[in-house]
Amino acid sequence: MRGVVITGIGIVSAAGEGIDAHLEALAAGSPRIDTESFAPYPVHPVAPPDYDRQIAKKSDQRQMEVWQKLGCYAAGLALEAAGVKEDAELKSRMHLIVAAGGGERDYAVDGQILTGLRTAENPGVFLNERLMGDLRPTLFLAQLSNLLAGNISIVHGVTGASRTFMGEESSGVDALRVAHARIASGQNDIFLVGGAYNAERPDVLLIYEMGGFLWKQAYRPVWERPPEGGGMILGSGACFLVMESREHAAARGATPLATVAGIASDRSRRTPGSVGQALRTQIAALNARPDAIVSGATGIKAPTEEEQAALRETFPEAALHATGDVTGHMMEGQVPAGVALAAALIARGQSNEALVTSVGHWRGEGAVRLTKAE
C-alpha cells in the first residue's frame, strides 16, 4: 500500500482565509458570529473572500450560488498551496471528490408563491405558472449537488473525473476515505477533495430546526452546550485538500504537510452509548495515539457528551479542539476542515499525531488519523 500525504490546503470560513488564520482562531476560540440576520438562530458567517482572486471570470461567478463560489475559491487556494495551480497537465489527470448537499433557493420567489397559493383558485396550476415564470433558468445549475465539482472543473481545469458524495457529515469522511483508498491502492495518484457549505440560508436552517438541532441561546463553545440542552451553530465556508501518494509528491518536489494514516467511517442505528462505542472501535482499528484531537462535534447533547467522554477517557493527555469553535458546523465540509486544522498542527510541529473525529448530527461516525509527513 502506498503512503498518502496532504500537500495543499485551501480553507475559508468565519475564521477568515488560509491556514494561519484558522490556527489563530483555534487558539483564540471565539469565532465570528452573526446573531442578528437569522435570529434567534446564530450562524458563523464566512468572511466573504475576494472571489476574483480564484474565480477569474465574472461570468463564472454569476453562474454559481454562494456555496459553489466558496467551494471553488477554496479549491483554488488548495491547488495554489500544493503548487499545482499552473500545471494544466497534472490537473487534467487530478481526480476530484466533493462532499456536497444542494444549493440555494430563490427565497423571495418561494415566499411569493406560498402567499399566493393560499388564495389561488387552482393551486396546482398557480404553482406551475409561477415556477415557469419566476425561476431563473440557471438557478438549477447552482442547486445541483454535482455542480460544485462541475464548476471546479470549469474554473480550475481539474478534469481527471469528479464524483460527488452526499449525506451530510458522513459524506465528508467518505470522500476522504475513498480518495485515500484509491491512492493507497495505486489506482490514482492525486486528488482534490473537500466540501463547501453556506449556512446563511433560511432553507438549511429550516431543515435542522424541524429536527430540533439548532442552538438558540447566547453563544457557547461546542463542549459547553450539552449541559444547557445542546445544539449546533451552522457555519459558512469551504475546505479543499490536495491528497497524493508520497511518491507522487516526492517526484514533483512537493512538501507534504502530514500523512493520512487511516480513515474509518461507519453508521449504526443510534442508541444510548452507540456513539461512544463506535468511536472507541474506530480509534482501536486506526491504532490511534494522538497528542491532539480535532473534533467535528456538533454540540448536540447526547452525541457530543458521548464523544467527549470517549475521547477524554481514551486520551486524557491529548489537546481536545472542536472545529465548530473555529468555523461553526459546516456539515459536509466539517471533516475536510478538521483534517486541514490537524494537518496544519502537524506541519507546524505542534502535534506528532492527530485524530479528527466526525460524529454526525443525526447519523454516521468517522475518524481520520494523521501522522507526521515523513
Added chain:
Amino acid sequence: MALRDNQGRPLVAVTGMGVVTSLGQGKDDTWAALTAGRSGIRRISRFPIEGLRTTIAGTIDSVEVEPFCAPMLSEQLALRAADEAVGQSGLSRSDFPGALFIAVPPVEMEWPQREALAEASGQAGDVTYKDLLKAAATGRFKAWHDLFIFGTVADRVADRFGTKGSPISLSTACSSGATAIQLGVEAIRRGETQAALCIGTDGSVNPESLIRFSLLSALSTQNEVPEAASKPFSKNRDGFVMGEGGAALVLEDAEAAKARGATILGYVLGCGEKGDGFHRTRSSPDGMPAITAIREALADAGLAPDDIDYINAHGTSTPENDKMEAMSCTAVFGERMARLPISSNKSMIGHTLTAAGAVEAVMSLLTLATGRIPPTINYKVPDPTIPLDVVPNEARDADVRFVLSNSFGFGGQNTCLVFGAEPKGA
C-alpha cells in the same frame, strides 16, 4: 478459468439484478416490454399539467408512498429493485455481506411541505421563511428533517438489507447509476469487500424538477403522442423525457461467488471516466472527454474496440447528446461504427436520470444473457449526420459477448462501463 483479470485484480461478477421502471415491476416485465418495443411514457397524471411546456413523463404510478415526495418514492424504488437483486443473488436479505453504493437524486423539501409549514405558522399576510422557521420550531415537523436530508434514502436501504460500513450516497448527475457500479467494482478490486450492493434510483417527477429541466430547454415538448416523444438519434428529436426508475446490482468477487455456488449473470469488466471542464451543460466540442471515458473503460476491461458487440447508448434524445455520442463512438470504433449496433433504452423508459446508468446496466447484462438487443423506438426520421445502426424500432437477436454502456451528465460527467458474459479468453 482464472478469477483475476489481466491486471491481477479480482474479477467482478454480477450475481443479482433488479429493476423497476415505467414499463413494469421487476426485470422480467421490464425486459419483455423493452424488447417488444413498448413505451412507458405517458401523460402526467400526478399533478396538474396546465401551464407546462412538457406534460409527459415515464412516471411510476403504481407505487404508493406517503407523504408523496421524491425521497419517499426513490427509497421505494431502490428497495424494490434491491429486493429483487439480493433475492436473485441468494445472499442474505437482512445481513448483506458487503457495502452499499447508491445513486440518489438530490432532495429538498417540496411544495406540499412548505405549504404545510406556511399554514402552521398562522401567517395571514405575506409568507416568508421566517414564518416557516416559526412553524418548524414547534417540533411538529420533526420527521421531515430525516426525510429531506441527503443521506436518508441510503440509510434506510442500509438498515433494511444490513449492508456493511458507511453507505455512499452519490451524484454524478445523469451518470450517477454508472458511478455507483464503478465504486462497487473498485471496492471489490481493492479487496475491501467481497460483495457490493449498487443501486441507482430516481422518483423525482414533480412540478419543480420538471420545470427546472424545462427552463433549461432540455425536455421534449412533443406532448401530443407521449409514447412517440423520446426519439434518440432521430432527426426530429427535441429533448429528453423524464423517467422514473430504480435498479440494483449485486456485485461479488467472482472467486467468492463461485465458492458459494452462486449463478454468475455476467461480469463488470471495465470502468472508465473523464471529467470535462468545457461548460456546465454542454460537452467539449471535440468529444475528447467522452472518447477518453470509452477508451478508459475498454482499456480497464482489457478489450480492444473490435471486441465490443453492442453499445447501450446514453441516447437521451436531446439534439446535443445524441450528436456528441455518435461522434465520440465513431472516433473510438472507426468505420466499424456504421454497423456496430447501438440502441437507447431511453426511447421507451425515458431518461431515468440518477437511475439511468444502473437501469441500463441491467438491460446490458440481459442483452448478454439472452442475445437480444432492445430497439431504439420512434426511429422514423433518420438523422443523416448520425449514420448509425440504432437497431431501429424492433429488437434483434445477435451474438453479443461484450457490451459498452455509456452515461454522460451535466457538470462534465462521463462514465462508461463494459460488461461481458465471460471475461475475454475464457
